[in-house]
Amino acid sequence: MAVSDVVVSFALLVAIYGVLSLGLNVKFGHTGLLDFGHVGFFLVGAYTSALFVLPPDDPADFTNYVIGFGEIPLVGTWAFGIIVATILTGVIGGLVALPTIRLREDYLAITLLGISVIFQRVVQSESWLANGPDALRGYSPPFQGLFPIEPGTLVGAVAFSVVVFVVWAVATAALSLQRENDSRLPLDRIYAVTTFGLGTRAAGVLGSRFAVAGVAGLIAAVISAALLLAASLVLLVGALVSVYGWLVVLVAIGQHYADLDRRELALGVGFGTGLLVALLPLPIADRISVSIVGTLALLGALVYAYYHAITSYEWVADVKLTVVGLGAVWFVGIWYVLLPILGPLGSGSLSGVLGTLFRNVVWFLQFGSSAGIGYSIAVIGDVTVQLDYSRFQLALFLLSLGALYTVLEAAVQSPFGRVLRAIRNDEAVVKSLGKDPFVYKVQSMVIGSALGGFAGAMWAMYSQGLTFRTGAPETTFIALLIVFVGGVGNNKGVLLGAVLYWGFQQATTQLAGFFPPALRVNVLAFRLVVVGVLFLIVLYYMPDGLLGREEYSSGVGDS
């Protein structure tokens, strides 16, 4: 698997858990309703949407389930299933809220945990409902049949252009934000090109930079669809879109760390390199005991050095998070670019090096599978490319996450959100000011649970098979961890938390690959302990999370 595929599957999980945790953040972060049973809605949402798209149950086989609308047009589609799942979980969230919401915070949490366990038990033991304790399979995620795409066909071109649209629009929106605070790079000119000349002038007509980005994405999508239909230029379009994505990411990183002076930069790079060095014994040492002890010792030394630096030097303490962030960027960069080419470099094959590099740079496409279009490139040699379904799914998920985030932000950046935060602070005040906390808490439960249900439907698409373990209480606590790490009551922080959590998971999965198979399971199980310890550290040193509670400009723009 190419490194870019790892990143894509990571992004899919971030999107799912992002939505799930945003839902929990509405309840807990904004309103103060601690819902330990949030996963219950995730479970119901996942099963509901899956049951809608499954074909009718065949009494002759060994699986049993209800509903099965898959063959009814419109009703049996994913779109319909997701809408039903979202509304249903919202309604259930509201109903569950009614008898429980008057309870004090901790009692509320325990009661909701109990309710989610009941949901899980019902799915597990009622074998007629959704195949009981066995997995529910037999459905495929939306539009998967179109992949791998056929370049000459209209359907293939449209599917391809959907992905182009999302990537292009997101990148353009990001670029338009970066353009404003960077004068060193010719971002204005690039922006003018990638918006197809719409640039700044169109912002007035179209309303906002996001509208401009959307229109630019649309144009890019149409152009790429045409290129695909007429000339099968899959690789060219893929490479262009990939490079554009890289440009925006690199500029963003550069801008984020623009004001660093040299010693901070050195410290960050040193930290990242130190992390890399600490992990070196794993692939190098032959004996597993040596590699583990070596790595742990080096990691311990790194953590101690960091701790020593932030406690003894004031200027380091001021940039303690920057150093870690910069180190992580440096580390990920090396992992993505340098490590994959080490193998071919060792065997001295230039075409191998360039080929690997090329595949990872053109992250938009998948290389080397049996199906696909063959190209012959100078030096690199022959490659087969195709647009993988995972890229398409990523586009769908990012679109959902972006839309839900926007809708949710609109809801909480308002007097409505202000009442929610006031309830979290002190209900008696809210009552004394003529507002009924009960009504707002119910609404908060409905929105939060509906988001949980939506995330469940995304999970059903992603995992392509469900078991009652989908509703295991761990999931709630992962979502809670994400909320705490990023910042309670801070939607942007929740997204950051999801990225960090899944970054950790992916990294440890990769590391576990260095262990012999017998040990691997233990390593993967042990990381739960590590997550727990990290959680405690975050809670102790940063009770408000990395981004902290959001400063609300009391609703809408202060002007």
Next chain:
Amino acid sequence: MTTVLEVEGLEKHYGGITAVDGATFGIEEGSITGLIGPNGAGKTTTFNLISGFEEPDGGTVRFRGEDLQDLMEPSRDERVIWGGASAITAGTIGGIAGVAGLGLGTVGGLGTLAVGAGLGAGFYAGQERVRQAREGHTNSRPYMLAREGLVRTFQITRELTEMTVLENLMLAPQGQAGENLANTWLRRDLMEREEAEVREQAREMLELLELDHVSDERAGNLSGGQRKLLELGRVLMIEPEVILLDEPVAGVNPSLTRKLMDRIETLRDEGYTFCIVEHDMEVIMNLSDTIIVMSEGDVLVEGEPEAIQEDEAVIDAYLGVD
């Protein structure tokens, strides 16, 4: 002048303690009434009962001639939520029972679902009727009274510590369009226009209270006296009719106290009604049109400030001799 608030035989017991013991008094519209008495006389408890934060064990309170208990019946939103929930629950049970239990098809199932939903909603409406008809039933929905224009402040200040001072005030105004979830999505323009007005109003209030320099500070960082001011500003933002103030100037510096007294008098002249609990005799005697003295849960005397200061019983129980 009309009596806007009539309290009759009010009672409240906590276990063995009788906090309020048959207090009876009236508050005139457009006046300032001082409520004084020794510590533990039951003044704060009386406020809690009048503002709906606690349910009385006996007696009645009338606000503009209407019984408080009637004013505090469930709001429309609350009835919709409970009625809807009953209908959904009973409808679901009906539908499942129709399809799985009685073996009816889709149409029959929809029929039993509708019947179930109707029964559920009907059951909720019926039990509400029965509850309201019961003699002496009590409610505790202070927000309903605040909506009617009867508000109070807390003796031990309660501010939204994690929100800014400005946000604390902006929360107060009634009927903001943006408090409705649908409007936050569909009527963004209306919401933003209103929000600008509310912000302007809040800034004026902060200026009056001399809190403008801390407007973006978290309320939890305010000093004790500043909290009192915020508490006062918050209820004034509601633009209510009757305002119950529980020791509004305890811990506020003298010059600002005078300024606030002037402000309260101006508001009184504009038609607002105040009932103020205060231990600072100079303030309360200068400010009040009428004084009510409470002792051991009951009203000891009621009268003009001059007469109260001469009253033997009051001097014995509360004022003491100089």
